[in-house]
Amino acid sequence: MSEERLVTQITPKSEDFSRWYVDLIRRAELADYAPMKGMMVIRPYGYAIWENIQRLLDKRIKDTGHINAYFPLFIPESFLRKEMEHLKGFAPEVAWVTHGGDDELEERLAVRPTSEAIIGYMYSKWIKSWRDLPVLINQWANVVRWEKVTRPFLRTTEFLWQEGHTAHASFEEAQAETLLILEMYREFVETELAIPVIYGQKTEREKFAGALATYAIEALMSDGKALQMGTSHNLGQHFARVFNIRFEDNNQDLQYAWQTSWGVSTRLIGALVMAHGDDSGLVFPPQVAPIQVVIVPISVGNWRETVLPVATEIKNNLKNAGLRVFLDDRAEYTPGWKFSEWEMRGVPLRLEIGPRDVKNNQVVACRRENQVKITLEITGLETKVKELLAEIQRAIFDKALSFQKENTYEVEDYKEFKSILEEKRGFIKAFWCGSEECEAKIKEETMATIRVIPHPQGEQKKGRCLYCQKPASIAAVFARSY
RNA sequence: CGGGGAGUGGCGCAGCCUGGUUAGCGCGCCUGCCUUGGGAGCAGGAGGUCGUCGGUUCAAAUCCGAUCUCCCCGACCA
DSSP, rough: OOOSSOOOTOOTTTTTTHHHHHHHHHHTTTEEOOOOOEEEEEEEEHHHHHHHHHHHHHHHHHHOOOEEOOSSSEEHHHHHHHHTHHHHHHHGGGGEEEEEETTTEEEEEEEEEESHHHHHHHHHHHHBBGOOOOEEEEEEEHHHHHSSSTTTBOOOOOEEEEEEEEEEHHHHHHHHHHHHHHHHHHHHHHSSSSSEEEEEEEEEESTTTOOOOEEEEEEEEETSEEEEEEEEEEEEEEHHHTTOOEEOOOOOOOEEEEEEEEEEETHHHHHHHHHOOOOTTOOOOOOTTSSSSEEOOOOSSSSHHHHHHHHHHHHHHHHHHTOEEEEEOOOOHHHHHHHHHHHHTTTTTEEEOOOHHHHHHHHEEEEEOOOOOOESSSHHHHHHHHHHHHHHHHHHHHHHHHHHHHHHEOOOHHHHHHHHHHHOEEEEEEEEEOOOOHHHHHHHSOEEEEEEEESOOSSOOOOOTTTTTTOOOEEEEEOOBB
């Protein structure tokens, strides 16, 4: 097997990570640039991943008692203005609708950057009694944020996401919901996307505008930078006061509702690319791969008569077994070309079948994540393939987990902290005194931010603040991030 | 939003500095032959208002201005 790179249109990952990322997304046809700044088209191969993410996450959302609904794309300006902290957080990146046809609107409409305001308004109409609680609604939607710096999937002007919005009768319930979702995200991302995450609370500085507390899952990309992959906010009674969401409790006291909101977005697709991809291209975990198994018939001699019927039968059997399978029977490409192409596109398992294999009642299986080839009996192939896919899913996760472990450091010394950031990046655990000033200084001097304060904190060790060296009890995880 | 780089057939680029016939090259695409166990070979062919708008000039891909988009590096964010 040759080690040389076959898909040469893609910049090697080691040479220029950013360029590798963009090249790969375009070559693999996950997405393409639209002619408007910061906007992209999610192409069918990329959208198929989103559909898999939606399917797998939607099940978890519903299994935890939530239900889907859809709220309007436009939000009146006055609604956003009701919550100044929230507005300030989003103001620079709100897109405004000022005209309907040729007529200027009486009141500008915001294209939703997130839906707390409009949902808060609706909840105030729906919630009157403790019997109406909890309200557990999710929506799958697009949102718009006029970002200055954009990158496909990671930060685009418009993106797709799900946003959950719940209302509860007590702080404790809202807090439990916030953490339930955090755990749901963790389990989802690790199980289905095969990306190990760290999780915990965001600092005041990094939290969602208008929230009491923000929790997040964060993952390490293979260039050593961190990516926020999902957030879960305890909104307290903040929005309830602003939008007058009140209920009468069973003591006949009027109370403001306690709310949460939480979301993950199409950014997860970018995370898949950056967490697992290599110089040969994408590596998709079987659980979300658009195509789980590609069958490449070896086109020699009268292969249409000898090989193709067997390949077709295998395809049908795998399909009937519930797998996403594609038979690449195109005559105009050579087998070798197809091998490289499907590797580049991240298909977890390739089955090669030629005349020799047909004769021996076997296929050659090649795993994408480690390029190892093995021979499999055609008899009982469905079971074996399913086992292999499960193994591949595990192997991809394990590889990412070892990478994360190898690139997670614990430091006490600021100099060491800086040199790690310069040389290797990664997650760096260190104590922090809790002052915003130290946090800001560290960011200013090293570009690293506190990604999360792990939650729970584990055994209450104490140390000294990374920056000011005063006694500190908060163990934080720092990283440079996207 | 600052600093830097780029936009030329589908993709990657050359040409621009020093304006002047028909704008080249590689890959891809089309037709045919021959091939096919890791991106095959030969022959023929199609495809371009040089990002857009304006200016200078007898003449603009080339010079000047504006504008749009992308990439990289910094300040703000799923």
